[in-house]
Amino acid sequence: MEFQERLNRYVEEIEQALDQYLTTFGCNGQEKIVEAMRYSALAGGKRLRPVLTMEFCRAVGGDPYAALPFACALEMIHTYSLIHDDLPCMDNDDLRRGKPTNHKVYGEGLAVLAGDSLLTYAFETAARGMNESDVTAQQAVEAIGILAHEAGYYGMIGGQVLDLAAEHQTLTYEELVNLQDKKTGGLIRAAAEMGCVLGYATEEQREAAKTYANRLGLAFQIQDDILDIEGDEAVFGKPIGSDEKSGKSTFPGLMGVETCRKMVQDLTDEAVCAVKTLPESDFLVQLAESLVGRKK
Amino acid sequence: MEFQERLNRYVEEIEQALDQYLTTFGCNGQEKIVEAMRYSALAGGKRLRPVLTMEFCRAVGGDPYAALPFACALEMIHTYSLIHDDLPCMDNDDLRRGKPTNHKVYGEGLAVLAGDSLLTYAFETAARGMNESDVTAQQAVEAIGILAHEAGYYGMIGGQVLDLAAEHQTLTYEELVNLQDKKTGGLIRAAAEMGCVLGYATEEQREAAKTYANRLGLAFQIQDDILDIEGDEAVFGKPIGSDEKSGKSTFPGLMGVETCRKMVQDLTDEAVCAVKTLPESDFLVQLAESLVGRKK
Numbered sequence: 001m002e003f004q005e006r007l008n009r010y011v012e013e014i015e016q017a018l019d020q021y022l023t024t025f026g027c028n029g030q031e032k033i034v035e036a037m038r039y040s041a042l043a044g045g046k047r048l049r050p051v052l053t054m055e056f057c058r059a060v061g062g063d064p065y066a067a068l069p070f071a072c073a074l075e076m077i078h079t080y081s082l083i084h085d086d087l088p089c090m091d092n093d094d095l096r097r098g099k100p101t102n103h104k105v106y107g108e109g110l111a112v113l114a115g116d117s118l119l120t121y122a123f124e125t126a127a128r129g130m131n132e133s134d135v136t137a138q139q140a141v142e143a144i145g146i147l148a149h150e151a152g153y154y155g156m157i158g159g160q161v162l163d164l165a166a167e168h169q170t171l172t173y174e175e176l177v178n179l180q181d182k183k184t185g186g187l188i189r190a191a192a193e194m195g196c197v198l199g200y201a202t203e204e205q206r207e208a209a210k211t212y213a214n215r216l217g218l219a220f221q222i223q224d225d226i227l228d229i230e231g232d233e234a235v236f237g238k239p240i241g242s243d244e245k246s247g248k249s250t251f252p253g254l255m256g257v258e259t260c261r262k263m264v265q266d267l268t269d270e271a272v273c274a275v276k277t278l279p280e281s282d283f284l285v286q287l288a289e290s291l292v293g294r295k296k
Numbered sequence: 297m298e299f300q301e302r303l304n305r306y307v308e309e310i311e312q313a314l315d316q317y318l319t320t321f322g323c324n325g326q327e328k329i330v331e332a333m334r335y336s337a338l339a340g341g342k343r344l345r346p347v348l349t350m351e352f353c354r355a356v357g358g359d360p361y362a363a364l365p366f367a368c369a370l371e372m373i374h375t376y377s378l379i380h381d382d383l384p385c386m387d388n389d390d391l392r393r394g395k396p397t398n399h400k401v402y403g404e405g406l407a408v409l410a411g412d413s414l415l416t417y418a419f420e421t422a423a424r425g426m427n428e429s430d431v432t433a434q435q436a437v438e439a440i441g442i443l444a445h446e447a448g449y450y451g452m453i454g455g456q457v458l459d460l461a462a463e464h465q466t467l468t469y470e471e472l473v474n475l476q477d478k479k480t481g482g483l484i485r486a487a488a489e490m491g492c493v494l495g496y497a498t499e500e501q502r503e504a505a506k507t508y509a510n511r512l513g514l515a516f517q518i519q520d521d522i523l524d525i526e527g528d529e530a531v532f533g534k535p536i537g538s539d540e541k542s543g544k545s546t547f548p549g550l551m552g553v554e555t556c557r558k559m560v561q562d563l564t565d566e567a568v569c570a571v572k573t574l575p576e577s578d579f580l581v582q583l584a585e586s587l588v589g590r591k592k
Contacts, residue, residue: 033449033457084412089404108385109460112408116380117453119412123419124444127437137433141423144440148420153329157413161329164405 003286036114052191062199069129073122080118098237150190159183171249185217215271225250332410348487358495365425369418376414394533446486455479467545481513511567521546
């Protein structure tokens, strides 16, 4: 199957599954929060993280559809993090993926709860995912442990904390790499590692997947920083110049856009190199390369 | 072992374990959030939910210490829910357990993240808890599924949503029972059910545990409502009269304090009756009875 066809199929499967997971709810006056959860979870986006979970499972020889519930769990966590990150007490953003942010539509109280609910439901989805496929309990627990680890204090939330503390401070390159390695890298690492666990990867394969995820995650963030400077707001879906406005340290701010463009290419090359040894690497290679120079 | 001695021992073990789970973190400028997590998680409290998890495991014939990581996970979720519930965009409370609320001390941004982090870390603690005891992967996944279910939209968060929607509205008795059955009942049910799963309970035992949890949860909430009217702020640890101030529907508001006192006793009797058939029920009976007429 061609890269684009497989990517489209993954995205379609993920969005269908998310749609189904998020409609199995009852009612009793609680409809508004399901609406708020769906508003952000089904607002499009690249679905990069869940695609990686499914593809890593396939790349090491597993069935990508066994990983689907875990891929959706990861995307729910990614979505909750955006909702909470946009809150007035955090980044205070009004626009996300070209639409008003969750709290702008549903109010702050419901936005906090919608985020909490997506985070909690992610773990329910993962824990029940075992029954929907032939994943073993051992694999499920291991995947849940990875997800919680990389989404939490040691990963994404740790990065958010550093981000919050760093506002209106100039970070060094090392500090910024550490921050982004957690904030953006955490869930991308979780995606790769969960796919490996669910596909019965060897230790070497799992190490290769982690290297790919680390390089890809950093390249992804640097490209995001570049787009925040010279992107097209209508395409990017977020306000341009928001980093500068909020006084955040960025890679282009530290080393200029041209150097950053080269870094994105170099990191992508390293990511590609890391996965060449996997049983199936074509898709992962093309995915990484397709993100270089992306406009959104 | 006498009731009070066993209770004290449980509480001590739970607080020691929480203290240890919340100090295994690294640093790198992230100390502040660990401090914020510890501030709320180690602020005392009855530890009712984790005690129930451990005791239900024992009451059906299991080793209560196998349930300790899951008990701590549950208490972390209870703690996060208090932090988020106290936020200005939710109940906007300044005082909790006699101390300033989390956001009053650490600011709203960090309070949101400390809550998110406790919720996420709860699932990491549960997923890794398997390795610390002889819990099987199957038991761990089942316990995690129960925890996420009762903490989420179907349980506690569902109750929070109803609570948020009901401000300045008068609920019917049925609506208030439904709200509290989720908001307070959710985690108490999770406590009982997780203990049962980890102790290899039979289906009948699990049903008995759920009945106990449902009755105890409702009795607990009604007693809380009574204390909000006639409690001693210094003992209760929360401002008295806050429900009336925020225009919340309460059980005493609907049916008067005297009727409520009788309900607490009746529900407790039903809870006690439900667990009489378990291999060990003395502790659960005494625990339920000790909560009737509590002052804090």
